Amino acid sequence: MPDTRQKLLVLYLRTPDLHAGVVAWSEFDGTSAADERHTSGDAADSGGATNPPYTSVVDAMRDGWRVVQFPQQYPAYPGTEYQVSYLKYEYILEKMEVVDG
Amino acid sequence: MADSTHLLNSKQMALFVAEGYLRFDELVPDDLNRAVKAEMDNQAIPREEAGSPLSAIWPDAAVGRVFRLPEIEGIIHSLVGPDPLYDHHAVHTVAAGHHFGQHWHADAIIDTRLHFDIQFMYFAHDTPREMGGTLILPGSHYRRISESDIARYHNFVGQVPMICKAGTVIVLHHGMWHCAQPNRTDEMRYMFKLRLNPTVRQLRLWNTEDIDDPEVSHILSTNQPWHGNEERIEHVNRIHFWRFLTGDDQFDNHYWLSRIENEPELV
Numbered sequence: 001m002p003d004t005r006q007k008l009l010v011l012y013l014r015t016p017d018l019h020a021g022v023v024a025w026s027e028f029d030g031t032s033a034a035d036e037r038h039t040s041g042d043a044a045d046s047g048g049a050t051n052p053p054y055t056s057v058v059d060a061m062r063d064g065w066r067v068v069q070f071p072q073q074y075p076a077y078p079g080t081e082y083q084v085s086y087l088k089y090e091y092i093l094e095k096m097e098v099v100d101g
Numbered sequence: 102m103a104d105s106t107h108l109l110n111s112k113q114m115a116l117f118v119a120e121g122y123l124r125f126d127e128l129v130p131d132d133l134n135r136a137v138k139a140e141m142d143n144q145a146i147p148r149e150e151a152g153s154p155l156s157a158i159w160p161d162a163a164v165g166r167v168f169r170l171p172e173i174e175g176i177i178h179s180l181v182g183p184d185p186l187y188d189h190h191a192v193h194t195v196a197a198g199h200h201f202g203q204h205w206h207a208d209a210i211i212d213t214r215l216h217f218d219i220q221f222m223y224f225a226h227d228t229p230r231e232m233g234g235t236l237i238l239p240g241s242h243y244r245r246i247s248e249s250d251i252a253r254y255h256n257f258v259g260q261v262p263m264i265c266k267a268g269t270v271i272v273l274h275h276g277m278w279h280c281a282q283p284n285r286t287d288e289m290r291y292m293f294k295l296r297l298n299p300t301v302r303q304l305r306l307w308n309t310e311d312i313d314d315p316e317v318s319h320i321l322s323t324n325q326p327w328h329g330n331e332e333r334i335e336h337v338n339r340i341h342f343w344r345f346l347t348g349d350d351q352f353d354n355h356y357w358l359s360r361i362e363n364e365p366e367l368v
Contacts (some may be wrong), residue, residue, distance in 0.1 A: 010253065021329040026255035039202035040280045041236040043256040079200035082337045085245045087254070089329070091348055 002098045005030040009065055011057055013089040016073065018061075022052035024087055033099050055089045065093035107175025108308040115320040116177065118342050121242030121274040123176070129167055129268035134225045140190050141225065141291050147281070153187045155297060164293065176272055177308035180219050181299035188218060188296035195233050196283040200234070203281035204252035208235065211247045216303060218275040223293040228268045232290045233282030234263035240325035242276035243338040251278060259326040263292075286352040301364060304348050312335035312347070321354050334355065 027038040043050045044086035056058040057067060069092035076083075106169050109123070117123050129137075140146050140163055149261045155177075159165030167173060177185060209222065228234045238260050244251075262282060263271065273279070275296070284290045311317070324332045336357050344352045353359045 009219050009341055012254075012329075020329075022258070023329045024239055024254055024257040025218075026253060037201065037281070040205050040255050041202045041260065041262060043283050050258055050260055052256070052258065082341075083245055084331055084338065086251070087141055087327075088331070 003100075004096045005099050007031060007095045007097060008062060009053070009056065009093045009095075011060060011091045011093065012087040013057065013091065015101070016071065016089050018057040018067075018091070019087070021054060022054060022056060025052050027053075031099050057093070060093055065095055068092050077091050102175040103178035105175075108306075109176060109275050110308050111311045111314060111317050111339045114307050115317045116344070117274065118346070119181070120239040120325075121235060121277045121322050122161045122239065122271050123246060123271065124271045125172070125176070126261075127168065127266045127268045128172055128270050129225070133163055133167055133170075134267045137167060137223075137225045137293065138291065140164055141293065144192075145368070146190070148194060150185050151186075151188055151251070152298075155185050155187050156185050160196075164275065166222075168295065176270075177219070177297065180217075180251060180272065181303065182301035182306055183296050184300050185297040190293065190295045192266050193235075193281065193291040193292040193294055194312070196361045197284060197287045197289055200283045200285065201285055202255075203319045204249055205236075205238070205254050205278050205280045206251065207241070207244075207246055207276055207278050209275065209306065211245050212275060213222050215243070216299060216340060218296055218298050220273045220275060220277070221293075221295045221297075222263070222271045222273065224263065224265050224267065224269045225291060225296070226256060226294060228263060228265050228269075228290065228292075229286075230262060230264050230327070231271035231285045233284045234262055234265065235292055236249055236282050237271070237273070238278040238327070240328060240335065241278035242274035242333065243342075244276065244278065248280075257327040288343065303346060305346070309347075312363050313362075318354055 007030060008028040010017040010026040011022050014023055020053065061067065071088060071090045113123055146162060146164050222235055238257055321343060329333050336354065340352065340354050340358050344350055
């Protein structure tokens with residue numbers, strides 16, 4: 001039985017449409033060693049530019065990522081219609097990878 | 102009292118309202134940078150009592166001279182007025198060879214005021230990308246979050262690492278999201294942070310001669326690439342903030358508030 005590990009990719013989109021562009025992202029890699037991790041800003045190159053790993057959720061799905069969580073959508077509570085806070089369109093994707101036991 | 106020639110102008114204030122920060126490259130002279138670096142190396146900058154007048158602290162220290170530079174006093178006066186209070190400072194360090202980025206956060210807690218504090222980030226030595234630089238997220242200052250609520254996020258389109266020469270200063274709205282970055286060099290990396298509170302109503306404290314410049318409206322309309330579908334809500338927050346800063350309750354930009362405030366009662 002092969003030993004598998006989970007990799008998570010979290011993509012934040014411009015709109016809830018899964019084809020919409022990526023505005024932020026995070027990676028959490030269960031195949032990594034204990035002293036390795038993705039952290040803030042790890043996509044920034046020497047000039048400060050950033051490029052998401054995929055252009056959209058569907059783009060990531062075409063590369064084998066499985067969507068495991070959709071963002072729920074709720075109307076704003078009265079009085080909070082113009083407040084901004086967290087990124088609203090957060091999709092969690094996974095890949096399972098075989099690792100050497 | 103700040104020299105009026107060093108006050109911010111309306112276009113700079115609009116940029117602060119839109120992006121939440123202003124950047125001043127190589128503002129502090131090199132001799133002062135070296136003196137402050139030595140004070141930080143020697144842990145010689147005492148913590149003062151929160152709520153003390155800024156004018157009363159660090160009378161003899163080099164870091165005190167930095168915040169009494171006419172250019173810095175002009176920035177302070179424009180944003181928080183002539184007699185701000187010292188809230189706290191921190192000598193932030195990232196050790197040589199520290200390869201993990203800090204989690205994204207905003208300082209303090211959820212803050213619902215329109216009144217605002219400022220935070221200076223002062224880079225007393227050259228900070229190339231391999232040394233990190235503080236990573237900041239332009240346009241994040243209206244987001245209501247509490248400190249490390251945002252730690253799950255890693256990268257944003259539009260994030261800005263502070264890659265700069267010695268003497269560079271940025272001044273932030275208290276709500277700005279930021280985080281320290283890895284230091285892949287063999288030298289300690291410093292960033293000196295100072296938070297100030299206003300003691301006066303923050304009303305037209307800057308040089309308002311250009312208040313009607315059309316560029317102000319243009320700057321207030323500039324989008325951040327990570328805002329996505331919330332761009333228009335961000336504009337509403339900027340309009341409310343500009344009204345607060347100017348005292349002009351009728352101010353609007355691209356008709357966003359005029360439309361939703363229109364509730365005719367004529368029958």
